[in-house]
Amino acid sequence: MKSDVVFKRAYNDSLDLIAELGVGAALPSENALGARLGVSRTTVRKVLAALADKGAVSGAPRQRRVRAVVQPTQRFPDAETVPLGAQVERRFMEWMLRDNACPGTAVNELELARQLGTATTSIREFLNRFQRFGLIEKRPNAGWILKGFTSDFALELFEIRELFELRSARAFAKLPPASPLWRQIEALREEHLRLLDEIEQRFHDFSDLDNRFHRLINAALPNRFVEDFYEIIAMIFHYHYQWNKQDERQRNEVAIREHLAYIDALTSRDVTRVEAACRTHLASAKETLIRSTAGPAAVPPQRGRRRRRAGVTPA
Template sequence: MHDPETIGMKTDTVFKRTFNDALDLLAALEDGDSLPSETVLSAQLGVSRTTVRKVLSMLAEQGTVAGTGRHRTVRSDGGAMQRFPAAETVPMADQIEKRFMEWMLRGDARAGTAINELDLARQFGVATTGIREFLNRFQRFGLIEKRPNAGWVFQGFTPSFALDLFEIREMFELRSAMTFAALPQSSPHWRKIDALREEHVALLQEIELRYHDFSDLDSRFHRLVNTATPNRFIDGFYDIITLIFHYHYQWNKHDERQRNEVAIREHLAYIEALFSRDTSRIEHACRAHLASAKETLIRSTAG
């Protein structure tokens, strides 16, 4: 059993997330089974070989993995390994993004809304530098403007801007969905999307009371699909895509419960298509859901 306080990597969310994913891979192996090579593990876990080595080193120290190099094996008598808490596997930038989006929703933000770095830092319990870095990412898109001696101002966006971005989203996500379906069965992505499927079913059963919870589930689902195709440029664009598609359309409260229920059912059909690995079925489910999102977005920006 490891102690997260003593391994010297408290802020290394990539390591912690990969460690948890590696435990899931080991759970599917028997005592004495050989581990895949570092190259294969790197591909399966979606991280660098350097991170894989750090994880393997920790597993070896704890007695869960024996051997070295190409001759590593699983030791089931190594004892139960403690997972890192979920909160420690989420990068601070992602935590700030989520809190910022929730802040905008609660405040019903519109074009012209003032944004104060210090106030947000206090509300979120983070350093102002983290808030500033987050806002700077959106400034280049023209959605947030820095004004001398006046802080930041949310500029809003036009339907034309949103539709241009939609074209990029569709290209990115369809490509990622196809890559997702081709992942090996041992990939942690399948466990994660199966867990998300259960969350969708649970939310659907309580939709009357919990329909507001859909925004977070929606964001996590689409982010997971897109992580199947690691790409720094896609990751950068996805920040702005999240702002518009996963949050902005909710400012239009008309029929929100009904719209979220429809979207949940579309997600479930999309997930089943991914599990089928049928490319035609995946493309149909993906395009159908994104078409609904596009229609909702157009109504929202027009309103």
Template structure:
């Protein structure tokens, strides 16, 4: 049976929506809420019914009134708001990084499904999607093989990354002054400086900023294949560094400074500087990853 994670997520969000409204106010229409929460009206109605049953709102003649602010209502815990297909990703990455890092390990769909507590269909679907990350390989009529989080993997990854990133960065040199991208670049610098100022407390926020930074650079000339490859990079860094915490703070601080240098170079529109800053960052990122694998 399908899980009701969409409902639970919408329910949690609806609590926030209600909190922002005054007592006695009329709720927005189902259609407005639908757009706001990003779900179907069917789900909105289900959430409203559920909240109504708890007495937080009352329906009267085609309108809904807020009776009390939902302070007491408990939110659904985060795990219950993730579809099984999403949970499997986390389970799998943990299995991979913690338990069975060794290359050549055979992956057994049935066993994983049992271990993760989901149907085999889900595991299968996940593995199919996960294939693009280059870490597993399918063998006809047999299971999958884990190819290993190896130095080779990192080198192949960075070879592509370098091609793509240099290509995008270089395009900034000819980007017209009026492009809206420059605004985003400048906002990106601010975000980096902000994080740098508070690096001791917030160094763990870097992973997400890193991904946003590289996606912004790639966005200078959209290419679906490059965008898809960003997913590969993002997942690798997200999980690998989550698992390997050595020198995390220093590592991130260095990367932030390299990003800032690259931003300066981009804004200078000087091709040589761009090349240099970009390559410097990629080389350093590669070395860091390689060191953490060895």
């Protein structure tokens, strides 16, 4: 059956919302709530019913009000608000990165399903979607082979990344002065400066800023394939940041300065400078990533004999 993560997340978000509104405040209409929480009215009504049950809101049809603010302890645990697919992805990536899973390892649906406690269907769905990241490969009727997070992977990834980002950065530099992107990049520049100021305490916040920065560059010349590719980058970095804490503050500080130089180059509209700044930054990002890969080897898949099994660590 379908899980109710949508309901649980909406319920938790509603608790925040009523705390924000304060006791006595009138609630928005069901449709307005749905739009705000990003769920259908069906789910809104379920949440509202649960809240009325807890005595958090009064149930009167057309004039619902906040009656009491619910204790944070009454919230659903965060783990229960994460969609199954995302959970599977996280566990799989952790296994691959943390345990440095070896290229050539067989990944098998049944065993993954057992270890993650889900039906095989969900695992299949995940693997099929995950395939596009280039880290696994399907052999029809015979499971999946891990290609692995190797330095080859990182090199190929960054070759394309550079190709794409140079293209986008050139387009950015040629943007008409009236383009709203100029304001956005100026705002990002200021965010960078603020972060640099408090780098000792807030260096973790760089990951998100990095993501927004590169997406903004790509927005100069939208292309669905570039955007899709950037999702691969974002995914890799998302997990990589969580896993490789070595020199994190230092690395992020360097990257921030590179971003600032990159932004300056863009605002100068001097294509040669833009290209140089872009290349410099990507080269150092590549270095960082490669240092944490397993190595170059892509061991050919062993056939005919029992292959090493994927051992994702149990929950």
